[in-house]
Amino acid sequence: MHHSQRTRNLSAAAVCLATLAGLSDNAHAQGETGFLRGRGKLDLVTSWNRDTYDDFFIGDSPFAPRIGGTRRDVYSLYGAYGLTDDVDLIANAAYVEAVADAESFLLSDESALQDLTLGAKVRIGSERIGAGEASLLFAPGIKLPLTDYADFRENAINAPGHGQVDLRARVIGQYHFDAGPWVALETGYDRRNGAPADEVPFNLTIGFNVLERLTLMPFYGHTFGIGETPDDSGLETSGARYDRFGLGAYWRISDTYGLSGNYRRTDEGRNESEGFSLGLVLRF
Secondary structure: OOOOHHHHHHHHHHHHHHHOOOOOOOOOOOOOOOOOOOOOOOOEEEEEEEEOOOOEEEOOOOOOOOOOEEEEEEEEEEEEEEEOOEEEEEEEEEEEEEEEOOOOOOOOEEEEEEEEEEEEEEEEEEEEEEEEEEEEEEEEEEEEEEOOOOOOOOOOOOOOOOOEEEEEEEEEEEEOOOOOEEEEEEEEEEEEEEEOOHHHHEEEEEEEEEEEOOEEEEEEEEEEEEEEOOOOOOOOOOOOOOOEEEEEEEEEEHHHOEEEEHHHHEEEOOEEEEEEEEEEEEEO
């Protein structure tokens, strides 16, 4: 396979990790990679993402109250367009449905359009090192609420999102071996203009082909909050620090179509969830 075509196929696999969690507050989006679409190329991904908590506790105290389980479905539409060979423009919109096992004053069913995320990914430079190529990219972004939904303070757990504008600045380092496997590390700073604390994410993704058309991508992410929130009750800081690990997969049906999926587990102190995602990738 020609190198540029192989890279484009790998970028389709990698784009799934950025979309399978819906890029939403509570879904904890996966990390970006160093792959770019290429000038004039467009990727569209529609995905369904589900995360489930069997039990949810407010705060990390051993005496924190249990308020029952909840299920969260995120339906998202993601697009990435290659403005040049070194610049991608990115957009993502999400619709959220959150369902409680048993409604209470802290936990009720919610559904709404959530957030619009706009961003770019810019290659700063790349260089041959050893048996592959190292690259460095900068990825700024902004997240905007799409509707005036109930925010996190009004419905502590099942609110569609935090309801504020986020400003994001990320850097991505990647090493792509000539033999095919690649490793990407993303970090940065998210300025959150509202109740939640600012966040610093670390996302590690490894990708490799096990068949010509099948790419597997184990991943790990750690995020921690920076600064104080208006309320230290635990409601608004829930989810500000978490670890996530899982395995993603991409099956390339053709150069135009592909199927993606992943399984993940998230640890937020006393709160643990598991989730999965399914996506359809269209490439133009």
